[in-house]
Amino acid sequence: MTAPNPEFEADCIRRILAGEKHLFHDLIRPCERSIYFLLFSLLKNETEAEDVAQETVIKVYQNLDKFRGESQFRTWVLSIARNEGLGRLRKISNRREDSLEADTDEQTGDYTPAILTSWREIPAEALEQKELGNLLRKAIEGLPEIYRNVVLLRDIEEIDIRETAAVLKISEASVKVRLHRARALLQRDLAPQLKGFASAKRRWFGGRA
Amino acid sequence: MRIDCKHVWQHISAYIENDVDPQLRAEIDRHLETCEICSAVLDSTRNVVILMADDRVFELPAGYSERLHARIDRELEKPHGWNPDD
Ligand SMILES: [Zn+2]
Numbered sequence: 001m002t003a004p005n006p007e008f009e010a011d012c013i014r015r016i017l018a019g020e021k022h023l024f025h026d027l028i029r030p031c032e033r034s035i036y037f038l039l040f041s042l043l044k045n046e047t048e049a050e051d052v053a054q055e056t057v058i059k060v061y062q063n064l065d066k067f068r069g070e071s072q073f074r075t076w077v078l079s080i081a082r083n084e085g086l087g088r089l090r091k092i093s094n095r096r097e098d099s100l101e102a103d104t105d106e107q108t109g110d111y112t113p114a115i116l117t118s119w120r121e122i123p124a125e126a127l128e129q130k131e132l133g134n135l136l137r138k139a140i141e142g143l144p145e146i147y148r149n150v151v152l153l154r155d156i157e158e159i160d161i162r163e164t165a166a167v168l169k170i171s172e173a174s175v176k177v178r179l180h181r182a183r184a185l186l187q188r189d190l191a192p193q194l195k196g197f198a199s200a201k202r203r204w205f206g207g208r209a
Numbered sequence: 210m211r212i213d214c215k216h217v218w219q220h221i222s223a224y225i226e227n228d229v230d231p232q233l234r235a236e237i238d239r240h241l242e243t244c245e246i247c248s249a250v251l252d253s254t255r256n257v258v259i260l261m262a263d264d265r266v267f268e269l270p271a272g273y274s275e276r277l278h279a280r281i282d283r284e285l286e287k288p289h290g291w292n293p294d295d
Binding site for chain 2: 054058137155161184
């Protein structure tokens, strides 16, 4: 993920508003991956996610003069994406936002991890196998919505806890609680399945810190 | 105070984020030295976190970016996007 660059963004926005419209391509490019996956985590459908991603980007462009720089540009963009996504979700399923948010942080967080001392390392080559990606995607798609979007922003797009909280309009403490539960659920779900990928004896984790 | 396995599991996510205070971190480290189960749980959780961050696991649909920028181009061709006096 590209790190945000506030000076570049501010300069870009000023010039776009002054007429250099083509710069909008460069402004939005660092955000486009996160927009898509945030929407995919909400809508669970590639076509819908891409469609709403396009609507989001057009909305960002049309409202660019309203960005005041109080938050990071990406935070603002992702908040718009989330609103658009929730709007689409309501349209699709007539589900209300409150039912989407029905899972609360008060649910018990007690869990027992999958205890598998034999799965401790994953060979990097395993990632070349489509199957591993499918396992991960399926596990994440199976998470309750409130955990899925936190995992998506923090772990998949590697956005920090503060910004994740700002996009989702929840407290940093809630982000941490949800992240903990999500990771615990994923570990429990995935560890037994990923065991099969650990056949090659190579310390993979040590390569990346 | 000696901490038990359950206590360690409660803090695994924060431990991975490097978001536990130094005293608790030391306690957890001491526990991990002797507890094979907790160090396996930590390693596997950390592996899941690392895998998720790998761009190869979550790939954008083919042509997503091209279609997005083509859509932007169509919007940019329109005479006015916003009010310059705003
Ligand atoms: Zn233990």
